[in-house]
Amino acid sequence: MKFSHDFLFGAASASYQVEGAWDEDGKGMTNWDEFSKIPGKTFEGTNGDVAVDHYHRYKEDVALMAEMGLESYRFSISWARIFPNGDGEINPKGIEFYNNLIDECLKYGIVPFITLYHWDLPLTLEKAGGWLNPRTLDAFVNYAKTCFEAFGDRVKHFITFNETIVFCALGYMAGAHPPGITNDPKKYFQAVHNVFYAHAQAVVLYKSMNLFGEIGISNVFAPAFGVDNSEDSHKAAYHANAYATHLYFDPILKGEYPAYVMDALQKSGFHPEQTADELAIIKQAASLNDFMGLNYYQPSRVELIKGELAQREITRENSTGAPGNPSFDGVFRTVKMDDKRYTKWDWEISPQGFIDGLKMLRERYGHVKLYITENGLGDEDPIVESEICDVPRIKYIEEHLQAVKQAIAEGVNVKGYFAWSVIDLLSWLNGYKKQYGFIYVDHKNNYERKKKMSFHWYRSVIESRGEHL
Numbered sequence: 001m002k003f004s005h006d007f008l009f010g011a012a013s014a015s016y017q018v019e020g021a022w023d024e025d026g027k028g029m030t031n032w033d034e035f036s037k038i039p040g041k042t043f044e045g046t047n048g049d050v051a052v053d054h055y056h057r058y059k060e061d062v063a064l065m066a067e068m069g070l071e072s073y074r075f076s077i078s079w080a081r082i083f084p085n086g087d088g089e090i091n092p093k094g095i096e097f098y099n100n101l102i103d104e105c106l107k108y109g110i111v112p113f114i115t116l117y118h119w120d121l122p123l124t125l126e127k128a129g130g131w132l133n134p135r136t137l138d139a140f141v142n143y144a145k146t147c148f149e150a151f152g153d154r155v156k157h158f159i160t161f162n163e164t165i166v167f168c169a170l171g172y173m174a175g176a177h178p179p180g181i182t183n184d185p186k187k188y189f190q191a192v193h194n195v196f197y198a199h200a201q202a203v204v205l206y207k208s209m210n211l212f213g214e215i216g217i218s219n220v221f222a223p224a225f226g227v228d229n230s231e232d233s234h235k236a237a238y239h240a241n242a243y244a245t246h247l248y249f250d251p252i253l254k255g256e257y258p259a260y261v262m263d264a265l266q267k268s269g270f271h272p273e274q275t276a277d278e279l280a281i282i283k284q285a286a287s288l289n290d291f292m293g294l295n296y297y298q299p300s301r302v303e304l305i306k307g308e309l310a311q312r313e314i315t316r317e318n319s320t321g322a323p324g325n326p327s328f329d330g331v332f333r334t335v336k337m338d339d340k341r342y343t344k345w346d347w348e349i350s351p352q353g354f355i356d357g358l359k360m361l362r363e364r365y366g367h368v369k370l371y372i373t374e375n376g377l378g379d380e381d382p383i384v385e386s387e388i389c390d391v392p393r394i395k396y397i398e399e400h401l402q403a404v405k406q407a408i409a410e411g412v413n414v415k416g417y418f419a420w421s422v423i424d425l426l427s428w429l430n431g432y433k434k435q436y437g438f439i440y441v442d443h444k445n446n447y448e449r450k451k452k453m454s455f456h457w458y459r460s461v462i463e464s465r466g467e468h469l
């Protein structure tokens, strides 16, 4: 089977992770510009001041993407380039940069797929309370409108938010992302609701502008499976899916929050404040939302916690996706299993989990249109005689594309696949050590780009539309 011609083969990045030029051409400071410089927060104090200098080298990078045969480039806009303070005056240089980047993509027939929010919040808004302050929501909707007006003639695919669960959970529970708050479930669930209300307003607005494109959101997709077939493990998996999947997918696709979670939050006092108007807009947006973006790296394996709950202690190392943590309410914990394969960062490799998870989604949400907006392998790539031999990455992507193929054959509506990432970039907490790209960046040699083995391999996959996978 070949992937159909309306299936997009792409690759992705995010502004803070690639652009650099953190204080150039009128850009305002972001939460990450500040947070990454707090000692101990990131691996060896790495930050995105220069990142991989994509801001200055975007032409060279887009030319490489074209050479790779990429059909679509998913990238994010840095809000603070457009609005240095989050709201207020527009910075024309910011609009100009993204116009240039979009036009450069279009020159080669590469479809720009834009994320509006990939975690870099203008610092002024963070200081004023971030996602807990209604000002941020209003500012986001205004920023989104500005982007729709400026780019919507050429950009037909918009993602409002990237991985709400990650920036809210790591921001308000683990303290590993800005604003660095720990163990505050009340704030965490409030931020999640506020983000979904902002998403909903942006969707309604976009559709009212008749730009004839599509809009959706990208969520983490980490389907939970019990460690065995016991009743306890089934309970644990249901609970985990309710909090990590239903809570994040239901409001977007069904326009309502899952009662299982909301009832528990009422009892515990962590229920977010929500007005009837907000809930009505969330409901309306669900009927207009065009797609769900899935960032799939791994499933989670869970077991029920019985008896005394171990003290929850989150550090930079264990807040980055590795198993071992109890859930915030002490109901289950994630487990590393002896019979599974793992990456160097202890992320499970499971194409089967992907297929099973996609089927779970089909059962709950029907024929919704899906894009895989991220999938890839974080690794330290060996260099042999100056060739970057990222064979494990080829294997990982191949297995996951096979999984997508199988899911499509079984009736799941997947319309595109974006490998993470197009180029080696800054991992938020792991510096440049954890590589994901098809293109290597030589930080010791003026950021020179080099094609990896996977670059050539992905080109041949796209060329043959995945026929030989």
Ligand code: NOJ
Binding pocket: 014, 017, 162, 163, 295, 374, 420, 426, 427, 428
């Ligand atoms: C998800 C995030 O969207 C991206 O920014 C990050 O680098 C990758 N996962 C890998 O952890």
